[in-house]
Amino acid sequence: MSTGNTDKDPIDDVLEEVLREGKFKHISDQRLVGLRNDTLDEIEFALVNSHLELCLICEYRVQFFKETEEALEAYEVTESDREVIKRVLGRINERTLDWLKAKDAKGKVEEP
Numbered sequence: 001m002s003t004g005n006t007d008k009d010p011i012d013d014v015l016e017e018v019l020r021e022g023k024f025k026h027i028s029d030q031r032l033v034g035l036r037n038d039t040l041d042e043i044e045f046a047l048v049n050s051h052l053e054l055c056l057i058c059e060y061r062v063q064f065f066k067e068t069e070e071a072l073e074a075y076e077v078t079e080s081d082r083e084v085i086k087r088v089l090g091r092i093n094e095r096t097l098d099w100l101k102a103k104d105a106k107g108k109v110e111e112p
């Protein structure tokens with residue numbers, strides 16, 4: 001009587017175990033990027049897909065990632081964006097100058 005396991009490639013067992021355990025782990029950010037860039041190997045791809053069948057959170061993450069990227073790609077910098085950036089940078093410069101002046105003044109006081 002055959003046990004049915006003698007002809008089985010040990011790699012299949014390992015793979016099966018990896019898939020069984022891996023499908024309960026959330027998809028890493030790195031794999032999300034890999035999924036988008038189509039750079040996952042076959043095992044990673046299988047893991048990601050089997051997890052996505054179980055997990056609404058990761059399904060949402062994949063969807064959100066895709067939508068955010070599409071929105072960013074379609075986004076055009078407006079004149080109002082430029083004004084905001086200029087204003088913020090201006091404020092940073094003022095603060096930096098104040099800080100440098102204060103530091104400079106302090107340095108002079110402390111010099112012997």
Ligand SMILES: [Zn+2]
Nearest residue numbers: 026027055058
């Ligand atoms: Zn998940």
